[in-house]
Amino acid sequence: MLSLRKRAWISGGIAALVSLSVGTLLLYSFLNQRVLQRFDRALLDRHTQIVVALNSVSEDPALLGELLFDPDYQTPFSGRYWQVTGPDGQLFTSSSLLDATLPGPAEASSTLTILSVANPEVEEVRLAQQLITLEDGSTWTVAVAETLAELNAERLETRRSLLAAFALVAVIGLASVLVQTASIMRPLDRLRRDVAHRWDRDEDLSEADYPEEVAPLVADINGLLARNREIISRSRRQAADLAHALKTPSAILRNELSVLAEGTHDLDKALEALDRVDAQLGRSLARLRTANSGEATQTRTDLSHSVGRFARMFGMLAEREGKAFRIACEPGLTIRMDAQDVEEVLGNLLDNALKWCRSRMALTVRKQPQGIEVLIEDDGPGIPEADRAEAMRPGARLDTSKPGTGLGLAIANDLLQAYGATLALEDSATLGGLAVRITLPPERVRASKEPPRGQAAPQASRAGNL
Amino acid sequence: MRILLAEDEVVLCDQIKRLLSAEGRIVDVVHDGQEAGFLGSTEPYDMIILDIGLPIRDGISILKEWRGNGITTPVLILTARDGWSDRVDGLDAGADDYLTKPFHLPELAARVRAALRRSSGRTNPLFERDGVVFDTRHGRATVHGVPVDLTSQEVAVLTYLIHNAGRLISRTELSEHIYEYDGDRDSNTIAVFINRLRKKLGPELIQTMRGRGYMIDGP
Numbered sequence: 037m038l039s040l041r042k043r044a045w046i047s048g049g050i051a052a053l054v055s056l057s058v059g060t061l062l063l064y065s066f067l068n069q070r071v072l073q074r075f076d077r078a079l080l081d082r083h084t085q086i087v088v089a090l091n092s093v094s095e096d097p098a099l100l101g102e103l104l105f106d107p108d109y110q111t112p113f114s115g116r117y118w119q120v121t122g123p124d125g126q127l128f129t130s131s132s133l134l135d136a137t138l139p140g141p142a143e144a145s146s147t148l149t150i151l152s153v154a155n156p157e158v159e160e161v162r163l164a165q166q167l168i169t170l171e172d173g174s175t176w177t178v179a180v181a182e183t184l185a186e187l188n189a190e191r192l193e194t195r196r197s198l199l200a201a202f203a204l205v206a207v208i209g210l211a212s213v214l215v216q217t218a219s220i221m222r223p224l225d226r227l228r229r230d231v232a233h234r235w236d237r238d239e240d241l242s243e244a245d246y247p248e249e250v251a252p253l254v255a256d257i258n259g260l261l262a263r264n265r266e267i268i269s270r271s272r273r274q275a276a277d278l279a280h281a282l283k284t285p286s287a288i289l290r291n292e293l294s295v296l297a298e299g300t301h302d303l304d305k306a307l308e309a310l311d312r313v314d315a316q317l318g319r320s321l322a323r324l325r326t327a328n329s330g331e332a333t334q335t336r337t338d339l340s341h342s343v344g345r346f347a348r349m350f351g352m353l354a355e356r357e358g359k360a361f362r363i364a365c366e367p368g369l370t371i372r373m374d375a376q377d378v379e380e381v382l383g384n385l386l387d388n389a390l391k392w393c394r395s396r397m398a399l400t401v402r403k404q405p406q407g408i409e410v411l412i413e414d415d416g417p418g419i420p421e422a423d424r425a426e427a428m429r430p431g432a433r434l435d436t437s438k439p440g441t442g443l444g445l446a447i448a449n450d451l452l453q454a455y456g457a458t459l460a461l462e463d464s465a466t467l468g469g470l471a472v473r474i475t476l477p478p479e480r481v482r483a484s485k486e487p488p489r490g491q492a493a494p495q496a497s498r499a500g501n502l
Numbered sequence: 503m504r505i506l507l508a509e510d511e512v513v514l515c516d517q518i519k520r521l522l523s524a525e526g527r528i529v530d531v532v533h534d535g536q537e538a539g540f541l542g543s544t545e546p547y548d549m550i551i552l553d554i555g556l557p558i559r560d561g562i563s564i565l566k567e568w569r570g571n572g573i574t575t576p577v578l579i580l581t582a583r584d585g586w587s588d589r590v591d592g593l594d595a596g597a598d599d600y601l602t603k604p605f606h607l608p609e610l611a612a613r614v615r616a617a618l619r620r621s622s623g624r625t626n627p628l629f630e631r632d633g634v635v636f637d638t639r640h641g642r643a644t645v646h647g648v649p650v651d652l653t654s655q656e657v658a659v660l661t662y663l664i665h666n667a668g669r670l671i672s673r674t675e676l677s678e679h680i681y682e683y684d685g686d687r688d689s690n691t692i693a694v695f696i697n698r699l700r701k702k703l704g705p706e707l708i709q710t711m712r713g714r715g716y717m718i719d720g721p
Contacts, residue, residue, distance in 0.1 A: 280555055294606070348593070387586075
């Protein structure tokens with residue numbers, strides 16, 4: 037769709053050009069009209085002058101040339117002429133006509149006629165002609181003419197200066213369209229920046245900061261932000277409720293079956309089926325959780341604080357098992373990831389490390405050029421390189437000697453992918469067992485980027501599978 | 503050893519109580535947060551099993567209140583929520599251990615034993631003295647390798663004395679830890695249990711401080 041800015045530019049430009057053109061045309065024809073009227077009035081004055089002169093020398097019209105002493109009448113083809121036709125057809129003309137005659141309407145009329153005529157003998161002229169009846173009853177045709185060259189030159193001059201003015205006004209008009217567009221667009225630009233900025237901090241926008249035309253949009257955006265938060269928290273609550281609703285009965289069922297199994301009943305199949313139900317439940321809840329993570333949430337989390345919580349928890353658990361847990365974390369690290377998601381990742385991976393380590397495990401969190409790096413190491417058996425891809429598969433358990441669902445690593449990986457972070461399995465250089473290296477990318481500028489399509493699709497399909 | 507079990511699912515409570523009673527534990531059961539908070543603050547429990555999602559009051563806030571009031575009883579939290587955040591919240595609030603539903607009952611029993619052992623400072627689940635061996639995990643005793651039958655009350659008395667070995671235990675304290683909340687407490691019957699234990703396990707194991715109480719020598 038055409039951008040608002042372009043729309044404003046195009047429509048503003050067209051409006052300015054059309055109004056200027058129409059204005060210029062009207063002004064030009066008005067001025068043209070005025071110039072012609074002035075010209076005709078001067079022509080009329082000279083016609084009157086000749087009629088007056090003729091009246092006094094009608095006895096001897098040849099004297100007319102002396103009475104009318106305008107030098108232009110004496111200079112041949114000066115552009116200003118007169119011509120008088122007597123009652124008997126005698127022709128008297130100004131010297132400027134030499135032996136030429138003025139053209140004119142064939143039938144002279146007693147009303148004054150002014151018209152432009154092309155004269156092959158002289159040049160195009162404006163002609164005023166009238167049939168005059170003197171006091172003695174004789175009728176004369178009196179005509180004056182003046183070349184249009186000067187009038188045309190004046191018209192040309194008018195047109196030129198009008199066009200220059202038009203161009204100047206057009207430039208001003210177009211510039212003001214740009215200024216106006218920028219000033220109208222400014223609140224929208226600010227809205228865009230504000231949305232990006234406040235989205236980060238999970239704040240609402242203030243309607244009072246915007247013009248009344250934009251304020252309803254701001255209110256709608258606030259509504260959307262609130263709804264977004266609400267949807268996420270509601271689906272999480274639903275997942276938690278579902279977990280509670282299903283897990284307690286499952287626990288009861290398992291306990292009853294276990295008691296019965298201690299007797300004579302063979303309930304291995306039933307217990308195995310219940311194991312499958314529990315595993316599927318765990319997997320589905322994990323998927324539900326991942327579907328509500330990533331780009332859907334925009335909160336910022338104090339990573340160092342979460343690491344501190346887990347350091348205390350796993351420090352205590354490791355100590356009970358007589359294992360050593362070393363923690364190194366830079367203070368004040370923040371990431372754009374939901375706190376529960378961060379803790380889900382840390383919990384699952386530290387749980388694995390504690391389960392599999394022989395006597396030592398370590399957690400290192402530090403800032404690297406490519407983002408924040410979280411390294412979880414242990415001195416356990418590790419995972420051979422060939423099996424690492426399989427280890428990431430949900431439900432995969434390479435070694436079933438220790439209890440577990442096989443979901444921890446897959447859940448952590450899914451969650452991290454939803455945020456564009458990476459998880460890699462490596463050999464631990466310091467402890468000799470497995471090293472899980474997480475790289476959380478540096479914080480992105482949200483406004484300029486849409487979530488990558490590739491991530492939205494698997495999330496949707498995961499949700500659809502539930 | 504007297505245990506408070508706070509869990510709103512009645513059937514699950516019955517199962518847990520059955521299991522723990524079989525090991526000689528005395529179990530008080532409550533189904534809501536208010537009652538749990540009250541009993542936990544007023545009764546001298548040796549351990550508390552606390553579901554986080556209790557009605558009326560949630561487990562975390564009850565736990566915080568107990569810890570704030572200086573109650574150091576070991577607490578094992580049960581949670582149906584998957585999230586690690588819930589578990590860390592629980593441990594941060596002062597819980598000693600957590601268990602996620604659905605759990606295996608033997609796992610719960612093992613966690614309870616471990617928590618009780620930690621709180622008593624004992625690392626070995628087996629108690630041995632002068633040919634008497636008592637397995638605190640199952641409440642089974644042998645004298646010179648010969649199994650001895652103990653009633654559940656005898657197991658309760660013996661377990662409490664062993665967990666508090668080296669400390670003089672009054673009859674009142676003993677009765678508080680071997681009877682249920684609404685049980686018929688008669689401190690005279692304590693003497694009967696002690697006599698029976700002496701007959702079964704030999705007279706030297708439990709010492710009587712006349713008028714003051716009983717004691718098993720420290721480890």
